[in-house]
Amino acid sequence: MRKLSHSELLKIRKKESVLNQFERHPISIILSNVRSLYNVGSMFRTCDSGFVSELILTGFTPYPPRKEIEKTALGAVDTVPWKYFPNISDAIEYQRNKGFHIAALEITDNAINYDKLERENFPLCIIAGNELTGVDNAVLELCDFSIEIPMYGVKHSLNVSIASGIALYSSIRQWHIYNNT
Template structure:
């Protein structure tokens, strides 16, 4: 092993084996749908597209007033992931949830809620699943939460008891991917 500053060499995109959009779209995805409801920041939406692409997530459903990828602010942060991730807009999140339930998809909200369980408790048998992310200030609306099969919670040890929605999505999505690969 080399010592000092030459021990690590950053890989180029070619060395990383990055897929093109066409190759990514044709590849098998992790059986996870990300539902974004009433996300007010277009930059958070773009960030979650980018994270979903990095995690190999199947698709994203946008609902409520969540901006769609046609908006320049979403594209700016997504850095092209809006082209690689399949997405739909369904205004009513309950309609989207009920449609997914009919297909056998387990619905999880990510929220601090009574009856929630640790985000690390998901098991392979619970896939395919949908992870719902709510508004940056209000979280997931109670009406939407009522349609969830389970609620996951990321433990918080500071004074705020909240995290940026895109950061929370990244933590949860990569934990779900880890479960699938163990």
């Protein structure tokens, strides 16, 4: 086994000029009141690698152009379709109008395990909340369901960009299973 060189990676990487020729995964992410510019930048990179439909930033979540976002996004701001909505309810309505099912990434009393999504849960919009308080209760009321990542340690949380990445990639895996791709 050997690690691929930078030049080898460049040969297999999609070119920005042809991205619109590929179908994106039917998954979008909403970040709700995320404080950290670095978490936002990390989510741009994660959404680029997952080839999501869209990243939506809401509330006081910072949005480009910001050098701190660019530092961790490494150019993904230019490759991920994104929007900013001051009000999350407008973002949820926007996604619903596009046919997306809305899921909060949150520990709730009836959450679905993150790896137990069904075919009918797609297209899927995952809402990730604030680093300290999670998804607001008022936002939970606007969601169709919630998904959670089991916690086995003392702390009952992951970093928002880490949790979102886990949920995103599990959703992508399940989408491919249901679509045999």
